Amino acid sequence: MLQIVNRKDRFILLKKNLASFWGIYRRNTMGIAGLVILVCFALMALIGPYFVTYTSAAEGIEKVLQPPSAEHWLGTDDLGRDVFAGVVIGSRISLVVGLAATVISMVIGAVIGIVSGYYGKTLDALLMRLTDIFLVIPWLPLMLVMAALLGPSLGNIILVIGITGWAGTARIIRSQTLSIKERPYVERARAIGSGDLHIMLHHILPNVFPLIFANTILVAAVAILSETTLSFLGMGDPTSISWGMMLHFAFEMGAVAFGAWWWLIPPGICVVLVVLGFTFIGYALDEVLNPKLRRR
Amino acid sequence: MTALVDVDQLEVHFTARAGLLRSMFGRETPVVRAVDGVSFTLGKGEILCLAGESGSGKTTTGKAILRLVEPTAGKVYYAGEDVRAYNRSKLRSFRQEAQIIFQDPYESLNPRQTVFNIVAEPLEVNNLCHSLAEKEERVARALIDAGLHNPQELFLRYPHELSGGQRQRLAIAGSLVLDPKFIVADEPVSMLDLSIRAGILKLMVDLRDQKGISYLFITHDLSLAWLVSDRIAIMYLGKIVELGSADTVIKDPLHPYTRALVSVIPAPRRKVITRQSLLKGETPDPVNVPPGCRFHPRCPVALPRCREEVPPYREVRPGHFAACHLING
Numbered sequence A: 001m002l003q004i005v006n007r008k009d010r011f012i013l014l015k016k017n018l019a020s021f022w023g024i025y026r027r028n029t030m031g032i033a034g035l036v037i038l039v040c041f042a043l044m045a046l047i048g049p050y051f052v053t054y055t056s057a058a059e060g061i062e063k064v065l066q067p068p069s070a071e072h073w074l075g076t077d078d079l080g081r082d083v084f085a086g087v088v089i090g091s092r093i094s095l096v097v098g099l100a101a102t103v104i105s106m107v108i109g110a111v112i113g114i115v116s117g118y119y120g121k122t123l124d125a126l127l128m129r130l131t132d133i134f135l136v137i138p139w140l141p142l143m144l145v146m147a148a149l150l151g152p153s154l155g156n157i158i159l160v161i162g163i164t165g166w167a168g169t170a171r172i173i174r175s176q177t178l179s180i181k182e183r184p185y186v187e188r189a190r191a192i193g194s195g196d197l198h199i200m201l202h203h204i205l206p207n208v209f210p211l212i213f214a215n216t217i218l219v220a221a222v223a224i225l226s227e228t229t230l231s232f233l234g235m236g237d238p239t240s241i242s243w244g245m246m247l248h249f250a251f252e253m254g255a256v257a258f259g260a261w262w263w264l265i266p267p268g269i270c271v272v273l274v275v276l277g278f279t280f281i282g283y284a285l286d287e288v289l290n291p292k293l294r295r296r
Numbered sequence B: 001m002t003a004l005v006d007v008d009q010l011e012v013h014f015t016a017r018a019g020l021l022r023s024m025f026g027r028e029t030p031v032v033r034a035v036d037g038v039s040f041t042l043g044k045g046e047i048l049c050l051a052g053e054s055g056s057g058k059t060t061t062g063k064a065i066l067r068l069v070e071p072t073a074g075k076v077y078y079a080g081e082d083v084r085a086y087n088r089s090k091l092r093s094f095r096q097e098a099q100i101i102f103q104d105p106y107e108s109l110n111p112r113q114t115v116f117n118i119v120a121e122p123l124e125v126n127n128l129c130h131s132l133a134e135k136e137e138r139v140a141r142a143l144i145d146a147g148l149h150n151p152q153e154l155f156l157r158y159p160h161e162l163s164g165g166q167r168q169r170l171a172i173a174g175s176l177v178l179d180p181k182f183i184v185a186d187e188p189v190s191m192l193d194l195s196i197r198a199g200i201l202k203l204m205v206d207l208r209d210q211k212g213i214s215y216l217f218i219t220h221d222l223s224l225a226w227l228v229s230d231r232i233a234i235m236y237l238g239k240i241v242e243l244g245s246a247d248t249v250i251k252d253p254l255h256p257y258t259r260a261l262v263s264v265i266p267a268p269r270r271k272v273i274t275r276q277s278l279l280k281g282e283t284p285d286p287v288n289v290p291p292g293c294r295f296h297p298r299c300p301v302a303l304p305r306c307r308e309e310v311p312p313y314r315e316v317r318p319g320h321f322a323a324c325h326l327i328n329g
Helices: A007-025 A029-050 A083-119 A123-136 A139-150 A154-164 A169-178 A184-191 A196-232 A241-253 A262-289 B020-024 B058-065 B088-097 B115-125 B132-145 B164-176 B194-210 B223-226 B246-249 B256-263
Strands: B003-015 B031-041 B047-051 B073-078 B098-101 B182-186 B214-219 B231-236 B239-245 B314-317 B320-322
Touching: A007 A262, A029 A083, A029 A262, A083 A123, A083 A154, A083 A241, A083 A262, A123 A169, A139 A154, A139 A196, A169 A196, A184 A196, A184 B098, A196 A241, A196 A262, A196 B256, A241 A262, A241 B003, A241 B031, A262 B020, A262 B073, A262 B214, B020 B223, B031 B058, B031 B073, B031 B214, B031 B239, B047 B058, B047 B194, B047 B223, B058 B088, B058 B182, B088 B098, B115 B132, B115 B164, B164 B194, B164 B320, B194 B214, B194 B223, B214 B223, B223 B231, B223 B246, B231 B246, B231 B256, B239 B256, B246 B256, B246 B314
Parallel strands: B047 B214, B047 B231, B098 B182, B182 B214
Antiparallel strands: B003 B031, B003 B073, B231 B239, B239 B320, B314 B320
């Protein structure tokens, strides 16, 4: 998979693989629904921030905490900022943090899972005990402690979520690696003189990749939720607006007491929708990549 | 004929992993004696067949010679050098010359590699090609040698797009690309359709004739062994019980086990119906090898002596070895 004849052939191959994948995927209603939701949010995060202004009102108490109107679709917050603009701008941070943390999680999880499953014995025992520790530690307190120690910044939030979220992936990848390393093609690779690294990169990784991919999607949902949770609890970077941060401020400033539902509900719904979108895609991929679950 | 591969008292024992309780109570860990003292030589350009029931240790012997399974004891010499004493770099060059073809062409090819990658991988792993054009040419030549014509059209195909026979040819091409001198063929046709078998077998024999490749051909099918090989070794429970030229082993078998196997070879339109001697029971568990002659519990002609004494493996006639108390010679 990783060695290809030349650039043109690589393109042909990619097209062929994608076409066959898409052919199965598009028959999955849940998957398409999830994809539509995520594409909408992705577009919103990509181009949305260029069309809205999210600044405090310069003057006038009457601009503050306004219910939804034609001018402000989702009303305004305690500083007279447009809530809709906040949701649009916040989508960028929420998605970026979630996806970056997911990438970190997946890399750690895949490396530990493959190495652990491939080498076995003592190394496996050590790595799996480490994984167990990360699995059983309640992740929220751990994240809070780490975030508090590292200090509130976007990079740290990404790191904290990434470091706490890999354990489940490592377990799944390890079990699949255990099965794949016993396949005759791995033995054949050894018989032609391949080293361990070559076998892991060219034979194990491509064959656990669908699993990594499907898992990434599910981990992304959790990562975005984690970001919201951390920001809501005040561990986020107060200068960058994310959905969690909006909820945090809304809660702090007493949106509930004012009855300003338009300030609390939109960011919450966005988080739920994005998580739902990822979960839908995750389940759909599970079905596509695991032929046993496929409906006839 | 000079020996290319010389196997001397090869043993492969697997230790079954003992559970916690078992090791706490100090019980002995069970040892599976998969290969238990196998000796033979393989000449240059020779096809030697290892035949026997499943579980007799044929495949393990083949893999142990290539050090895909580490032998427990015994020696393997390749071109006069001790394979078990090879260091990393020696092992690498040995693996270029000694290849293995697996039984199941559906499992032995990585489903996510293209035909080109599968055949080019041995070259890349061993750093044998420096330009893409050279690589493409060698891959194409190996595919043609393995009987897959118009190779360029196959380059970007995946194994699942090929038929069983084509896959096995592809696996052979993946070995041929390194110009091997010795191939362990582990039941190369048992998963293939009868109609395709002949083609693959002919290809292997042709390669022997053209390139002087030596084969250790592992099979459970005696008629197949007779057809392709120069010499046949019959294995039973980790030991060779009889070894000789293909014709003598089939036409004049010495060991009662071989006789039983030979008597059940189907013979189309055979006029004289020979008495078939069917063996009772199954191969014993290699964890608890019977004492004396391993074959005695199933042997139709066993003597009391067979239960106690291990029969020596000796040259009964020139070039014809067997291990049985009942043979006079």
